Each structure stands twice: as structure tokens, then as C-alpha cells.
Amino acid sequence: AMHPGVVPQYAEAEPMGTEEMEGFDWERERAEQKRILLPLRRPVSSLFMPESLVERFAMENQMLTARLQPEQRDFYRLPMTVDHERYHSLWPLPPEFDATPTTYAAQCYKVTSTKDGIHYVLRRVTGNHSEKYAAKAIAPWIRIHQLASGSHPNIVAVRTVFESQDFDEVKSLCLIYDYHPSAIPLAAEYQMGDAKSGMPLRGVVSEQILWSYLNQLVTALTTVHPQGLAVMNINPYRVLTQSHRLRVNFCGLSEAIQDVPRGMSVEELQFNDLKDMCRVLMSVACRCHVNDANAEKAAFEVMRQTYSEDLVGLIKLVLFTPHKKLPTAWEIQSSVWHRLVDELHNAYAHIDYLNNQLAKEHQNGRLFSLIAKLGFINERPEHRSNPKWSETGDRYLCKLLRDFIFHTVDESGRPQIDLGHVVSCLNKLDAASPEKTLLTSRNNDSLLIVSYKELNRCITSAFQELRDAANAEVKTNGPQHS
Amino acid sequence: AMHPGVVPQYAEAEPMGTEEMEGFDWERERAEQKRILLPLRRPVSSLFMPESLVERFAMENQMLTARLQPEQRDFYRLPMTVDHERYHSLWPLPPEFDATPTTYAAQCYKVTSTKDGIHYVLRRVTGNHSEKYAAKAIAPWIRIHQLASGSHPNIVAVRTVFESQDFDEVKSLCLIYDYHPSAIPLAAEYQMGDAKSGMPLRGVVSEQILWSYLNQLVTALTTVHPQGLAVMNINPYRVLTQSHRLRVNFCGLSEAIQDVPRGMSVEELQFNDLKDMCRVLMSVACRCHVNDANAEKAAFEVMRQTYSEDLVGLIKLVLFTPHKKLPTAWEIQSSVWHRLVDELHNAYAHIDYLNNQLAKEHQNGRLFSLIAKLGFINERPEHRSNPKWSETGDRYLCKLLRDFIFHTVDESGRPQIDLGHVVSCLNKLDAASPEKTLLTSRNNDSLLIVSYKELNRCITSAFQELRDAANAEVKTNGPQHS
Numbered sequence: 001a002m003h004p005g006v007v008p009q010y011a012e013a014e015p016m017g018t019e020e021m022e023g024f025d026w027e028r029e030r031a032e033q034k035r036i037l038l039p040l041r042r043p044v045s046s047l048f049m050p051e052s053l054v055e056r057f058a059m060e061n062q063m064l065t066a067r068l069q070p071e072q073r074d075f076y077r078l079p080m081t082v083d084h085e086r087y088h089s090l091w092p093l094p095p096e097f098d099a100t101p102t103t104y105a106a107q108c109y110k111v112t113s114t115k116d117g118i119h120y121v122l123r124r125v126t127g128n129h130s131e132k133y134a135a136k137a138i139a140p141w142i143r144i145h146q147l148a149s150g151s152h153p154n155i156v157a158v159r160t161v162f163e164s165q166d167f168d169e170v171k172s173l174c175l176i177y178d179y180h181p182s183a184i185p186l187a188a189e190y191q192m193g194d195a196k197s198g199m200p201l202r203g204v205v206s207e208q209i210l211w212s213y214l215n216q217l218v219t220a221l222t223t224v225h226p227q228g229l230a231v232m233n234i235n236p237y238r239v240l241t242q243s244h245r246l247r248v249n250f251c252g253l254s255e256a257i258q259d260v261p262r263g264m265s266v267e268e269l270q271f272n273d274l275k276d277m278c279r280v281l282m283s284v285a286c287r288c289h290v291n292d293a294n295a296e297k298a299a300f301e302v303m304r305q306t307y308s309e310d311l312v313g314l315i316k317l318v319l320f321t322p323h324k325k326l327p328t329a330w331e332i333q334s335s336v337w338h339r340l341v342d343e344l345h346n347a348y349a350h351i352d353y354l355n356n357q358l359a360k361e362h363q364n365g366r367l368f369s370l371i372a373k374l375g376f377i378n379e380r381p382e383h384r385s386n387p388k389w390s391e392t393g394d395r396y397l398c399k400l401l402r403d404f405i406f407h408t409v410d411e412s413g414r415p416q417i418d419l420g421h422v423v424s425c426l427n428k429l430d431a432a433s434p435e436k437t438l439l440t441s442r443n444n445d446s447l448l449i450v451s452y453k454e455l456n457r458c459i460t461s462a463f464q465e466l467r468d469a470a471n472a473e474v475k476t477n478g479p480q481h482s
Numbered sequence: 483a484m485h486p487g488v489v490p491q492y493a494e495a496e497p498m499g500t501e502e503m504e505g506f507d508w509e510r511e512r513a514e515q516k517r518i519l520l521p522l523r524r525p526v527s528s529l530f531m532p533e534s535l536v537e538r539f540a541m542e543n544q545m546l547t548a549r550l551q552p553e554q555r556d557f558y559r560l561p562m563t564v565d566h567e568r569y570h571s572l573w574p575l576p577p578e579f580d581a582t583p584t585t586y587a588a589q590c591y592k593v594t595s596t597k598d599g600i601h602y603v604l605r606r607v608t609g610n611h612s613e614k615y616a617a618k619a620i621a622p623w624i625r626i627h628q629l630a631s632g633s634h635p636n637i638v639a640v641r642t643v644f645e646s647q648d649f650d651e652v653k654s655l656c657l658i659y660d661y662h663p664s665a666i667p668l669a670a671e672y673q674m675g676d677a678k679s680g681m682p683l684r685g686v687v688s689e690q691i692l693w694s695y696l697n698q699l700v701t702a703l704t705t706v707h708p709q710g711l712a713v714m715n716i717n718p719y720r721v722l723t724q725s726h727r728l729r730v731n732f733c734g735l736s737e738a739i740q741d742v743p744r745g746m747s748v749e750e751l752q753f754n755d756l757k758d759m760c761r762v763l764m765s766v767a768c769r770c771h772v773n774d775a776n777a778e779k780a781a782f783e784v785m786r787q788t789y790s791e792d793l794v795g796l797i798k799l800v801l802f803t804p805h806k807k808l809p810t811a812w813e814i815q816s817s818v819w820h821r822l823v824d825e826l827h828n829a830y831a832h833i834d835y836l837n838n839q840l841a842k843e844h845q846n847g848r849l850f851s852l853i854a855k856l857g858f859i860n861e862r863p864e865h866r867s868n869p870k871w872s873e874t875g876d877r878y879l880c881k882l883l884r885d886f887i888f889h890t891v892d893e894s895g896r897p898q899i900d901l902g903h904v905v906s907c908l909n910k911l912d913a914a915s916p917e918k919t920l921l922t923s924r925n926n927d928s929l930l931i932v933s934y935k936e937l938n939r940c941i942t943s944a945f946q947e948l949r950d951a952a953n954a955e956v957k958t959n960g961p962q963h964s
Contacts, residue, residue, distance in 0.1 A: 049844065057844040065909055069916055153830030219823060245830070337819035340826060341701060347829035348635030348727070354836035358531075362539040364846035365530040371853050372904050375888040376897070379861055381924050383897065406857040415858070415865065417945075417952040422854050442863050463899075470899040 049357050056182055056243075063181040064119055066091050066110070078109070079166035082174065087111040087122060096188045096237070097121075097249075110179060120159065121177040123250060125257050129173040131163040134256035138175070140227055141252035151178060154220040156240065156249045161256055175253055183242035185249075186284060192236055195288045195295030203285040203306035208342070209244065210281055210311060215336075215343045216246040217277045221270075221329035224251070230269035232260065234276035235291070236283045271323045274332070278315045310336075367426050373463045378402050384469065394458035400439035400448065401429075401455050432456040529905060530846070531839050538664055538725075545663040546601055548573050548592070560591070561648035564656065569593040569604060578670045578719070579603075579731075592661055602641065603659040605732060607739050611655040613645040616738035620657070622709055623734035633660060636702040638722065638731045643738055657735055665724035667731075668766060674718055677770045677777030685767040685788035691726065692763055692793060696818070697825045698728040699759045703752075703811035706733070712751035714742065716758035717773070718765045753805045756814070760797045792818075849908045855945045860884050866951065876940035882921040882930065883911075883937050907934075914938040 067089055068075040074092060081088045093108040111122045141158050151157040157178045164174050186192070190204070203210075217234070224231055232254050240247045254260055261269070282290045282299040285306070290299045296319065303312050314336065318326065327335070377398050383389035391399065405425045408416040428435055433452040440447055530536075549571055550557040556574060563570045575590040593604045623640050633639040639660045646656050668674070672686070685692075699716070706713055714736050722729045736742055743751070764772045764781040767788070772781045778801065785794050796818065800808065809817070859880050865871035873881065887907045890898040910917055915934040922929055 049840075053840075054844065057841050060841060061845060061848075061909070062913060065913055065915070067917070071916075148827065149831070151834075153827055153834070215826075219826070222823070245833075333823070334819060337816060337822065340819065340822040341704070341815070344697075344701070344822060344826050344829060345630065345635055347826060347833060349631070350833050351727070351829060351836065352635070354833065354840060358535075358836060358840050358843065359539050359542060361840065361843035361847055362531060362536060364843045364850055366536070368846040368850040368853070369530070369901070371850060371857065372888075372901060374857075375853065375884070375904070376899060379884070380889050380897070381885070385895070402857070402861070403863070406854075407862050413867070414954060415862070415948050415952050417858060417949050419851065419854060422857070466897050467899050470897050472896060 049361060053357060060181040063110070077168075081114075082111070082122070082164050082166040083162050085114055087113055087120070087176075090122070093121065096185050111176075119179045119181070121156075121179045123175045123177060123253065124164075124167065124172045125175075125253070126167075126170055126172040127257070128171055129163070129257050131161065131173065133258070134161045134173055134175075137255035137258075138252040140229055144223060144227060144229075148223070152220065152223055153245070154216045154247055155223070155251055156180065156247045158252045173257060175250075175256060177250065180240060180242055180247065183240035183245075183247060185237045186239045186241050186246070186280065187236035187289060189241050190236070190284055190287050192283055193288045195286075195290055195292070195298070197288070199286050199288060199298050199302050201302070201305070203303060204287045205284055207307050207311060210285060210307065211336075211339045212244060212343055212346065213246055213284060214277075214281060214311075214314075215333075215339055217248070217280065218329055218333045218336075220246075220248050221273055221277065222333050225270045225273070225329050228266055230266060231273050231276075232269055234273060234280055236280055236289055239280055268323060270329070271326050274318050274326065274329060278318045281315065363423075363427070366430055367423065370426050370430055370459075373459055374398060374402055376466055377459065377462045380466075383466070394462050397439070397448070397450060397455060397458045398462055400441065401425075401458075403442065404437065404439050428452040429456055429459070529842060529901070531843060535839060542663040545592070559650075563596075564593070564604070564646050564648040565644050567596055569595055569602070569658075572604070575603065578667055593658075601661045601663075603638075603661045605657045605659060605735065606646075606649065606654050607657075607735070608649075608652055608654040609739070610653055611645070611739050613643065613655065615740070616643045616655055616657075619737035619740075620734040622711055626705060626709060626711075630705070634702065634705055635727070636698045636729055637705070637733055638662065638729045640734045655739060657732075657738060659732065662722060662724055662729065665722035665727075665729060667719045668721045668723050668728070668762065669718035669771060671723050672718070672766055672769050674765055675770045677768075677772055677774070677780070679770070681768050681770060681780050681784050683784070683787070685785060686769045687766055689789050689793060690824070692767060692789065693818075693821045694726060694825055694828065695728055695766060696759075696763060696793075696796075697815075697821055699730070699762065700811055700815045700818075702728075702730050703755055703759065704815050707752045707755070707811050710748055712748060713755050713758075714751055716755060716762055718762055718771055721762055750805060752811070753808050756800050756808065756811060760800050763797065845905075845909070848912055849905060852908050852912055852941075855941055856880060856884055858948055859941065859944045862948075865948070876944050879921070879930070879932060879937060879940045880944055882923060883907075883940075885924065886919065886921050910934040911938055911941070 068078070068091055078090045078092075082090070089110075089112040091110040093110055097108045107124050109122045109124070111120055112118070113120060138158050138161055142160075144155065145151045145157040159176045159178065161173065161175045163171065165171055217239070221231070231248055231251055234248060238249050240249050264272075279290045279296065282296065282303060286299045286302050288295070288299075290296055300312075300316070300319070303315065314332070318332070321327075333340075377395055378390060379399075380390040380395075381387065389395060405422055408421070410416060425437075429452050431452070436449050436451045437455075438447060438449055550560070550573055556572075560572045560574075562572075564572070571592075571594040573592040575592055579590045589606050591604045591606070593602055594600070595602060620640050620643055624642075626637065627633045627639040641658045641660065643655065643657045645653065647653055699721070703713070713730055713733055716730060720731050722731050746754075761772045761778065764778065764785060768781045768784050770777070770781075772778055782794075782798070782801070785797065796814070800814070803809075815822075859877055860872060861881075862872040862877075863869065871877060887904055890903070892898060907919075910919075911934050913934070918931050918933045919937075920929060920931055
């Protein structure tokens with residue numbers, strides 16, 4: 001959406017005056033040299049992603065690609081697919097994800113959908129539950145994410161529910177949730193202990209983080225409550241965190257299996273949500289699971305020592321006000337709206353940060369697909385029964401280019417192992433640059449001067465030939481000869 | 483910050499019972515094969531960034547790397563460095579960036595700092611201005627960004643100011659601002675025309691975008707005004723946009739060159755800021771620069787036809803209320819705080835989106851360097867004068883792996899051109915997965931069952947050998963023979 005007029009008009013060369021064409025202008029030449037030689041003082045590390053982010057993605061990748069191996073007992077215990085082959089590659093999630101103190105047996109698995117290839121979390125509850133009832137129960141939760149154009153930022157999206165007998169012939173109900181590979185429960189992130197084994201003297205996280213968490217949980221509740229729903233039993237095991245983004249997990253599960261406290265109105269359940277939310281914040285601040293009145297009291301004292309009156313007052317208001325007089329989630333949010341501005345600033349800063357990282361990495365995809373194309377072409381044993389395919393025509397140039405990119409040696413025969421050289425060549429190749437390069441045959445018999453543009457054409461045409469062959473109908477008279 | 487206990491305990495193999503070791507378990511083998519063959523149905527396009535984002539980064543890259551060429555007149559007109567060589571590589575920014583209707587001559591350049599290698603915008607104002615006065619004037623603006631831990635999300639950060647005679651011996655004052663390469667003025671983004679040449683019948687942007695813009699501009703003002711400052715003369719040329727993020731540009735410039743309206747109090751200037759903000763929103767909605775009372779009236783009618791009473795009422799309130807009764811920026815923001823929640827949701831969604839893109843590109847980067855390693859090893863003509871190096875030992879397995887990754891054909895000899903297969907193999911290779919794969923020699927004489935872990939070791943050791951050779955001292959007795 002850029003205005004055409006904004007594209008700089010400086011790219012085109014201006015015709016030089018005749019007086020400037022006479023003789024060689026040393027002044028000018030020196031100036032140019034100096035310009036070009038001015039050092040790039042930026043440290044090399046600034047060209048790459050910071051280690052923390054690399055580690056996070058590596059961990060996510062590990063979680064995403066993890067599969068059961070035949071040596072593992074679960075490999076044969078678990079079904080290969082569930083729900084009529086709709087999901088496969090079950091992989092049990094670490095026990096932390098099941099640790100919600102519930103009264104029913106449940107297990108969590110990472111699964112892969114055969115429909116879209118995306119990973120999900122399958123939460124299985126054994127027992128005789130009605131699929132029809134469950135589907136009706138989670139429908140409003142599905143709607144919440146549809147309204148939030150895909151998924152609510154602070155609630156893990158539930159996608160579907162089905163009955164299954166794939167597990168050991170035992171009937172169970174399975175709910176499918178979005179999978180956030182590097183998100184872990186708050187209880188694990190803050191290594192929460194038992195409240196009875198003691199509290200720290202001061203809060204362990206900054207007030208800023210607590211406000212951010214409060215904002216995020218309130219945002220979830222202001223979305224959920226007006227729909228006539230309640231989250232029910234928010235606790236540090238059910239709230240996932242990933243770089244300080246909170247997401248409430250397993251919403252809709254209690255309703256689906258009819259595990260809802262009897263004799264309580266929706267309003268009462270919603271008030272409980274607010275109180276639970278405060279307990280989660282106290283649990284984070286005191287690094288222990290605050291789950292009874294004694295722990296509440298002790299944690300409240302710790303918070304009074306550490307945090308502002310604003311924050312402590314709000315928690316006191318919610319925790320110790322009787323139900324009837326309690327403010328709604330909306331009223332709480334409106335009373336601390338100016339904290340939303342801080343949260344928004346943080347979010348903007350995060351966006352800027354990610355954009356900067358992405359700007360550094362954005363060429364990886366292009367270079368990867370280019371190098372893979374060369375891989376498909378070079379040294380192909382035969383194509384259309386022609387064993388010389390990869391050594392002739394356009395492919396020969398591709399081969400010489402490959403040698404130039406990877407197999408250059410210096411005058412004393414030492415290999416040049418320089419990723420910078422590889423990247424620079426591929427960039428010129430990708431841009432179909434008119435720049436020319438010198439390719440040498442292996443026996444040094446022939447030297448070829450070719451432009452990257454021409455080499456780009458060679459790769460494109462050779463790859464297209466392979467792709468056409470790959471998509472061709474199989475002829476009854478056997479493979480064609482070229 | 484991951485709890486050690488959360489790392490899945492499933493990675494280690496369980497010792498197999500003796501009853502499982504007897505004979506070959508076909509059942510199990512079939513199960514394993516079926517698991518492995520389950521298709522990766524995810525479309526290949528999902529492995530890469532969307533084109534729009536690639537284009538944006540390519541454009542940013544172009545802007546960042548743009549340099550004057552010797553053929554261009556400015557190459558010799560502009561100084562090579564300014565401020566005692568602190569900035570170099572001046573590149574004139576497109577005229578849109580200067581187009582603020584000001585009474586003083588000003589030019590904008592992209593410059594590179596020799597100190598940190600980062601690009602900045604240098605805004606130059608000719609004339610005899612006091613550097614000392616200017617430095618004092620921009621100090622509170624610098625503080626605003628320090629308070630926002632680096633830079634305010636909706637204000638372009640000013641960094642420093644200096645006097646310079648580097649330009650044609652003419653004295654000028656230079657202000658250094660952050661450079662946001664793909665941000666362009668709202669006037670250019672919305673191709674705003676003159677209000678006199680007509681208005682559209684309906685607003686041209688969605689109400690949602692207008693609320694977002696309002697939020698962002700108000701956020702800037704609620705930061706600026708409490709510091710006793712005013713932006714002064716906010717207009718569609720001074721507000722930059724980049725994927726709907728707004729940033730007010732050139733703050734502090736008017737104060738630095740003492741171009742401040744006389745006889746007006748700070749409060750009055752701040753009230754003008756609020757009115758200017760509304761005019762910017764109307765300019766966006768009507769795609770023309772609303773800068774006089776007639777245009778205001780016409781634009782207001784257009785907005786009444788298109789947008790909600792909420793939005794129109796707010797603009798009416800600010801535009802047509804006399805100064806004394808006008809609400810402050812803070813009061814305006816508090817009256818529309820619930821719009822902040824929408825803005826926050828959008829920001830979170832954007833963060834999730836960017837994280838996904840970054841994860842993809844990170845993966846592509848890893849896979850690229852892996853494939854490049856294979857490139858250095860495979861088909862190397864000779865190493866240490868051994869022409870068979872790339873065909874023997876670990877390198878032979880690397881070659882068979884390459885054939886498996888790239889040169890698989892189906893039963894009728896058609897090449898399998900499947901990037902999904904390449905990515906999946908390389909991912910397992912990178913993760914040194916214990917999963918085994920079947921490699922076939924070219925003459926089909928030998929079949930090898932090798933784990934990706936072993937193949938990873940082969941590549942690592944072969945590549946290390948090359949790297950050692952590359953870094954080796956050159957011996958006087960010529961290249962070594964192995």
C-alpha cells in the first residue's frame with residue numbers, strides 16, 4: 001500500500017556533464033573509495049537472532065517434531081490414529097499439563113491432524129460421556145474464538161470434541177485444543193511449591209508483570225462472562241505462559257463432562273472466577289499455590305509488603321468482598337484502564353522487536369528453497385532414463401555453479417568454507433543479477449563467463465523440467481526417453 | 483525460564499523386556515512403517531512467509547542499503563561525513579518526508595552512524611540556530627523515549643542535535659531521529675488530495691482502523707502533554723504509518739529552531755494538538771488534507787454518514803468545543819478506554835502472527851545451513867589431493883543421504899519433487915533423531931538402515947574435517963597427502 005510517488009527518485013543515473021568526462025578524476029575516485037571503505041562497525045551478532053529466541057524456537061521445534069519411538073512402551077499402548085484417522089502421531093504431554101486437581105482421570109497428548117497437518121492437544125477424559133451433550137457445551141466457547149477472528153489472545157482455543165474407543169477399547173471423550181509448544185503452566189514457570197512449606201518474605205516478580213498478568217486474565221474474563229459463561233477453577237496449572245503471555249487452558253472441559261458445581265448460579269461462578277484470578281496472581285507473587293484461606297492470608301501479607309496500594313487494594317477488594325457486592329470483570333478492567341496503556345506499549349515494543357528479528361531472518365526461506373532446487377538438479381542419477389541428464393545442457397551450468405559455490409579452494413588447495421560466499425552467490429542468483437561470474441570445469445579445460453541472470457534461468461528451466469515430469473501422467477508404454 | 487521438570491521424560495528409550503527381543507516382530511515393523519508413512523499434508527506454502535511480508539522486508543532492505551552512486555549529482559554535492567565523521571553515507575529521503583508545510587527550508591537524509599552502524603534520519607534546517615538552545619529544547623523529548631525504555635511506540639525518537647557547516651559551508655542545525663525504513667506519511671499512504679478538489683461520499687477506511695489511529699495518537703499525546711510539552715502542528719505529513727502503526731515524526735524540531743507560535747500558553751498548544759489529531763483522522767477518512775474550516779465542515783458531514791455516533795460524537799466534542807472547556811488527552815482516552823482492549827487484542831494477534839513467521843524463518847535458516855554443509859561435502863572434486871574423499875567413509879553415507887533426500891523416484895521412475903520430504907528429512911537430521919531410514923546405493927547393490935543421529939554425526943565430522951583443513955596453516959612442503 002505504498003504511494004508510488006514515495007519510491008525514491010534517486011535510483012536513476014543522471015547524465016554526466018561533458019566537463020566531467022575528460023580524463024580521470026582522482027579526487028572523485030578517492031572519494032568513492034573512501035565511501036565504500038567506511039567500515040560497517042555493527043557487531044556481527046546483531047545480524048542474527050539473540051540466543052534466547054533461538055533456544056525457544058529450537059525447543060518448540062523439538063516439541064513439535066517429537067514422536068514416540070518403537071523402544072518406548074507407549075508406542076504400542078497408544079492408538080496409531082484416533083477419530084477415524086483424523087488425528088495421528090499421539091505423543092503424551094508432560095504430566096504438568098494434566099496436573100489440574102480434578103476428580104476425573106484425564107490425559108493430554110500432542111496429536112497431528114491429517115486434515116491440515118497442524119499439531120493440536122488432545123485432552124482425553126475416560127468414562128461414559130455424551131458426545132452430543134459435550135458438543136453443545138463447547139459450542140459457545142468455539143464461538144468466542146470465532147468472534148476473536150481465530151483465537152482469543154488469552155484463552156487456548158477449543159476446536160472440537162468427539163467420543164472415542166480407540167484407547168484400549170475404553171470409552172472416552174476427547175477435546176481438541178490449540179497447541180502452543182513452548183507455553184507451560186504458571187505453576188511450572190514459577191516452580192510453585194506448596195503454600196504450607198513456607199512463603200518468601202517479599203514478592204518474587206515485579207509489580208509490572210503482575211499488572212500485565214492481571215490485565216490479561218481480566219481481558220479473558222471480560223470476553224467470557226458476557227457470553228453467560230464462567231471459566232471455573234482458574235488455577236496456576238490451568239494458566240499457560242509463554243514469554244509473559246498468559247492463556248487460560250481447557251475452557252469448556254468442565255461443561256463438556258458435566259463437572260459443574262451444583263446449585264450455583266452463573267453469576268456466582270463468575271464471581272468465583274474473579275477470586276480465583278486473584279489467587280493466581282498471589283500464587284505467582286509468592287511462588288506457591290495459594291489454594292486455601294490460610295495461604296490467602298499469608299500471601300496477602302507478603303503482597304502488602306511488596307506492591308503498591310493500587311494493586312493490593314484491588315486484590316483485597318475482589319477477595320474479601322461478599323459476592324453480592326463484587327464488581328464485575330468489566331468494572332474491574334474499567335477501574336484500571338490506564339494499566340491497559342502500559343500493556344499496549346509493551347505489546348507494541350514486542351511487535352517492533354519481532355519485526356526487527358524477522359527483518360534479519362526473512363531471506364532464509366528464499367535461500368533455502370533456492371538451494372533445495374539445486375539439490376534436486378545436481379547429480380541426479382538419471383532423468384527419463386538419461387543418466388547424463390544432470391551433466392548436459394542447462395544442468396551442466398548448474399553443476400559448475402554448484403562447484404563454484406561450494407567447492408572453491410585457495411591457491412594452496414585449502415577448501416574455502418565460507419557461508420558468506422554461499423549466501424552472497426545465492427542472493428545474486430535469486431535476484432537474477434546481471435553480474436557475471438567465472439565458472440571453471442573440473443578438468444580446468446573450459447572457462448565460462450556467465451551472468452547470474454543466465455544461471456537463474458538454467459536452474460528455473462531444469463527444475464521446471466523435473467516438476468513437469470513429477471506431475472506427468474504415467475504413460476502405459478513406460479517411462480519416456482528424452 | 484523453563485522448569486527442568488517440564489522437559490518431557492519420554493525422550494529416553496525404555497529397556498525392552500526379553501520377551502520383546504525374540505525374533506522379528508512383523509506386527510511392530512508394519513506399525514512403525516505405517517506411522518512413518520502417514521502423510522505430511524501441510525501445504526508447502528505454509529513453510530514460508532507470505533509474499534506481502536517478504537516484499538515489505540525486501541523494500542526495507544532496499545531502503546536501508548540504498549547509497550548514492552557516483553553517477554548521481556548529490557554524490558558530490560553532499561558531504562561524505564557530518565559532525566566530525568560521526569555520520570556517513572548520506573542518502574536524501576524522498577521529498578514526502580520534507581513536505582510539512584513549514585516556513586523554513588529543511589532536508590531529510592538517511593545517514594549511517596559510525597558509532598553503532600545503525601541508520602538514522604538526519605533532518606537539516608539551514609540558518610543560524612544555537613546548538614546549545616536546541617539541545618536544551620529537545621532534552622525533554624529525549625527523556626520521553628528514555629522513560630518508554632528506548633522509544634515510545636507512537637513517536638519517532640529524537641536522539642541528538644548538532645550544528646554543522648559540512649553542507650556547502652552553510653551553517654545548519656541537524657537533528658537525528660530514528661529511521662523506520664518502511665514507514666511513510668499518512669498523506670502518502672492514503673494518497674491524500676486537496677480538500678478543495680472534492681470529498682468522497684463515504685469514509686474510505688473502516689471504523690476499526692480509525693479507532694486504532696485515534697488510540698495511537700491519543701496515547702502519544704497522553705505521554706507528551708503531562709511533560710508540559712505539545713507536539714504542535716500534527717498533520718498527515720508528520721504522522722508516519724507502517725502496517726497501521728502510527729508514529730508522530732519530527733517532535734522537538736519546532737522548539738529547537740524556536741518556531742513556536744507566540745503568545746500561546748502550553749495549554750492552548752495542547753488543545754490545538756487534540757484538534758489537529760481530529761483533523762488527521764478526518765483527513766484519513768476522507769482521503770484529503772483537512773486543513774481549513776470549510777474542509778472540516780465537509781469532512782464532518784462525510785463522517786456522519788459513515789461512522790458510529792460514538793466516533794463522530796467524540797470528534798465533534800473535540801473540534802467544536804471552545805478551548806476552556808475542552809477535555810484533556812487523558813480524559814479523552816479514559817472515555818474510550820474499552821477501545822484500548824480491541825487495540826490490545828489486535829496487538830496480541832499481531833505478535834502471534836509474527837512469532838509464527840519467525841519460527842518458520844528460523845527453521846528455514848537451520849535447514850539452510852544444514853543443506854549448505856551437505857553442499858560443501860557432496861561431490862567435492864578432491865580433498866587433500868584425494869579425489870575419492872567424498873565417496874568414502876562418512877562421506878559415502880552423506881552421499882546416499884543426499885540421494886535419498888533429493889533424488890527419490892516413484893515406481894514408474896517419476897522424480898519425487900516434494901519440498902515437504904526435504905524439510906521433514908532435514909528436520910529429523912537436525913534433531914539427530916533416533917528414527918532410522920533406509921538408504922540405497924545407486925546400483926541398488928547395498929541397502930543400509932541408518933539412524934538420523936548417525937547421519938548427523940557423519941555430516942558433522944566430514945564438515946569439521948573440511949573446516950580444519952580450511953583453517954590449517956599452509957605447510958611449506960605443499961599440500962598434505964592423506
